[in-house]
Amino acid sequence: MSGLIAIDTSGPVPVVAAREAGSLRYAEVGDQPRAHAEEIGPMLLAARELLTAAPAAVVVGRGPGAYTGLRVGIVAARTLGWAWDVPVLGICSLDVLAAQSPGFTGTVVTDARRGELYWARYRAGSRVEGPGVAGRDELGGLSGPVLGDAELIGDPDRRRAGTTVLAPSALASAAVLAQTTDLADAQDTEPIYLRRPDIGASRG
Amino acid sequence: MEPLVLGIETSCDETAVGIVRGDVLLSEAIASSAPEHARFGGVVPEVASRAHLDAMVPMLDLACRRAGVVPSDLDAIAVTSGPGLVGALLVGAASAKALAVSLDKPLYGVNHLAAHVAVDRLEHGPLPEPLVALLVSGGHSSLLLIPDITSDVRPLGATIDDAAGEAFDKVARLLGLPFPGGPAIDAAARNGDALFVDFPRGLTAPKDREQHRFDFSFSGLKTAVARWVEAQQRAGVSISVPDVSASFQEAVVDVLVAKALDACAEHASKDLLIGGGVAANSRLRAFAVQRAADVGVRVRVPRPGLCTDNGAMVAALGGLVVQRGIHPSALGFPSTSHQPVHDVVLP
Secondary structure: OOOEEEEEOOOOOOEEEEEEOOEEEEEEEOOOOOOHHHHHHHHHHHHHHOOOOOOOEEEEEOOOOOHHHHHHHHHHHHHHHHHHOOOEEEEOHHHHHHOOOOOOOEEEEEEEEOOEEEEEEEEOOEEEEEEEEEEOHHHHHHOOOEEOOHHHHOOOOOOOOOOOEEOOOHHHHHHHHHOOOOOOOOOOOOOOOOOOOOOOOEOO | OOOEEEEEEOOOOEEEEEEEEOOEEEEEEEEEOHHHHHHHOOEOHHHHHHHHHHHHHHHHHHHHHHHOOOHHHOOEEEEEEEOOOHHHHHHHHHHHHHHHHHHOOOEEEEEHHHHHHHOHHHHHOOOOOOEEEEEEOOOOEEEEEEEEOOOEEEEEEEEOOOOHHHHHHHHHHHOOOOOOHHHHHHHHHOOOOOOOOOOOOOOOOOOHHHHOOOOEOOHHHHHHHHHHHHHHHHOOOOOOHHHHHHHHHHHHHHHHHHHHHHHHHHOOOOEEEEEOHHHHOHHHHHHHHHHHHHOOOEEEOOOHHHHOOOHHHHHHHHHHHHHOOOOOOOOOOOOOOOOOOOOOEOO
8 A cells, every 4th residue: 555644533633644655744734623513624735745645544533522623634634535536444433542552552532522532452452342432430430541631531630559650742643644544344434422412403 | 526415405394305416306215294284374383394204215225216316415505594484494404414524525514595596506507696586485475585596595585574475374274275475376377367356565665665675564464465365255146266366376476576677777787587386386487587688687497396495405595505615514403593694604
């Protein structure tokens, strides 16, 4: 595979990366919270301009994450794939975080708001349970290694007994996304919402 | 040759793509999530946004196939940047930005209301200037003065409470008619007596002419219909849905047409354009044509399929904007629920 563009908008800011001829050409993280659709345009342009040709594939994080931002990345990836006539490959966004710690065993968590966390459990780098959404208490106190924002886990000092708290970095996610190679079973780009829509009619 | 422009519209519950070359509509593709909203009696934003994500690329593909073009043939992309439901707008905007980047073509974030006006060039040729436009839909009720649809659109008035289409939806619910209410009331009213009940005409009293000459209000009308229906029910009198529908519809249409023609007189416009979903109402079309003829005003109303939200309207406006040499929008442009109508193209 030659070039690749990767997008993940499951977090508070968009992450975009591009790879070509085996090297990382672009890896950027947005800096305006909840402005995914504004930031993704210039980021995609910058990534595209650093490639010598249209990429051979597009990779996208499927979430879980905040719905509105998540859709921005997925629809952008699908559109790029359609326009360039190349495959679009989906990856669980929690897997991207887990891959920052090679061979990770433990729980990855991200902010699901409303006092809840998105979570998945890994053994030796492979996801063995989840993704799911749950209250902090329902996750059994999150014992063992946890990969996620320390404030979110309720251990700002990173000292909880029996717990190793690793902080993921969005920039590292970009690098992981761009290095994605094992995509044989990744044709699914459906968003991982994990929650049903809130129902309440609005004036159109 | 005139530019080949693709337009994307996702401001409410329609995922729509249209392709135009100049004044010629080449293709349209529309997926609607309206059936998913029907049981809630109104559009549910998150349901609409999820449906846009599912339908966006299939509609892009269908529009291109129907037009017999491939993406790289396109000269420019236009997309509705607002007003509308933000979560819904963002899906179209993100797709449009990705498309513009992938094809290395200019992108224009355009105003939904201006697009409702511009679409008529596909139906009736170049727009007269100046033009008065009455835009009425489930989300909007506005009167506009338009010296130049690509750069000079001036709001004259708007609803101060419910949109006209919203009033149709609410009254339909009162009368046990289905959502969306506009087509249901239009159909029921055909067998009704428009003079059966003399419902109030909002903001038409002499005192309102000073502050609200070109504004609308439909909330009081909706309440008047509700009270009338309750009074009949209390008295044990059965309600004639056709008569109440016709009387309500007449009150809405009467005010819309009177104020639109007043605007034409005030601004010396000999042309009135009616657009938006409510422009598909048969009584509004007939009444406007009849009244306008009395005062020498020509009425332009696009066919119903171009009045409701569609992608062709966005492409039609985009095409004009390209021809006038207006600078494309920056790729970081925002999508906003209340984009003012004078912002026709975002910088």
